[in-house]
Ligand SMILES: NC(=O)C1=CN([C@@H]2O[C@H](COP(=O)(O)OP(=O)(O)OC[C@H]3O[C@@H](n4cnc5c(N)ncnc54)[C@H](OP(=O)(O)O)[C@@H]3O)[C@@H](O)[C@H]2O)[C@@H](O)CC1
């Protein structure tokens with residue numbers, strides 16, 4: 001589960017009431033040292049430890065003593081506190097000072113690239129935006145030098161500079177860790193926005209805090225256990241009618257490829273029948289994928305058994321507006337993407353129709369710019385707090401939402417939120433969103449559960465990209481159409 005900084009502070013306070021002072025910091029330091037030993041592999045290695053002014057620095061000092069006792073050469077770069085240390089921080093500091101094997105570097109020491117590991121204990125969840133000016137030029141330079149080093153960087157709790165709630169960088173420079181060991185519980189900011197780029201591989205150390213201290217969380221990382229209905233084998237005694245119909249609507253002149261991609265994705269994700277519907281200039285058929293039925297959009301039959309994916313390349317003509325209105329007024333489950341989202345953002349009447357629908361029959365799949373249009377704000381505001389933006393969209397549009405981007409966020413209109421950990425930068429190219437829409441449509445058509453369809457589609461779209469990149473296909477130059485066969489493989493691998 002994912003917890004906010006506020007919740008973590010409460011968990012820490014409640015747990016500490018029944019523990020000896022310093023217990024949690026000692027446990028954090030020990031867990032950090034164990035994670036460091038895994039990365040060091042061989043004995044007698046040089047380790048640089050960045051120690052900040054707060055308790056994150058205290059954790060690092062605890063780890064420093066463990067690693068020195070394990071026979072490693074420890075070099076501590078300490079940013080002293082202007083305010084008094086906490087009692088446990090002071091205890092950790094005294095203990096480290098008493099440890100004769102630890103080498104203390106001068107605060108302005110230039111850093112050579114000759115360490116086997118850097119441990120980042122500068123700032124954790126106590127980082128605040130207000131204190132921005134406090135990172136001294138000397139420390140900024142040292143952070144730059146660490147980021148350029150060839151060795152791994154292990155961040156303690158949170159890579160310094162990253163906001164653990166939002167995944168944004170709130171200082172002028174931040175540690176780019178290859179690994180993060182995070183304490184008590186996992187945090188959303190490590191997995192969305194800049195989180196994945198700065199945190200690297202994330203491991204959670206719960207510090208043996210009893211479960212009773214953890215409140216119920218409505219946020220977690222995406223995994224197949226969250227979409228059990230989708231991961232079920234298909235009945236042998238089934239026919240195309242059992243697997244639903246998907247109609248993709250879009251394809252203004254010059255944008256027909258968007259409909260083709262979404263429709264092919266629906267086909268490869270198991271839709272029984274797939275109709276590719278064009279608002280203008282309908283092709284006779286798709287020569288590469290003749291299974292698709294190509295029809296003018298005006299002929300789409302809206303009914304509860306036809307899942308409609310509307311928006312890919314739809315344009316903003318009057319005909320497009322009419323189609324979005326008809327779709328929103330219909331009983332068809334809807335996946336609303338791209339231009340259909342833009343039309344809804346421009347036309348309050350469409351927004352009102354969306355709110356009038358059954359909330360689990362509508363899925364919006366905006367990228368950050370589309371989300372900004374829907375919420376009437378800038379893309380910077382969306383990216384500064386992606387989680388709040390996704391939740392707000394789900395609430396304001398009474399729909400399930402996938403806010404795309406690094407660490408896509410799937411938000412339920414009732415407030416639940418899931419961050420998708422799969423996928424990579426190969427997905428940052430045109431057409432991948434159309435493919436995602438098609439997969440959502442096909443999974444909804446087969447399983448009739450919009451929340452699980454959204455979770456499964458996002459997950460599979462990401463695992464397909466990860467699998468292709470592992471084969472050397474991307475991330476650079478990965479094409480949306482290359483995802484199709486791989487998504488089919490990933491989906492079939494899931495079936496139990
Ligand atoms: N709670 C838990 O779950 C547990 C917490 N534990 C550990 O404690 C960590 C939290 O410790 P924390 O509260 O002392 O804050 P921390 O992250 O060390 O940073 C605060 C210091 O940074 C400074 N500072 C802040 N913003 C700044 C900026 N933008 N630019 C520059 N400076 C800035 C700020 O200065 P100030 O504004 O106070 O003068 C203050 O001195 C947590 O992440 C985990 O590692 C574990 O030991 C056990 C369980």
Ligand SMILES: [K+]
Nearest residue numbers: 120123158160
């Ligand atoms: K840190």
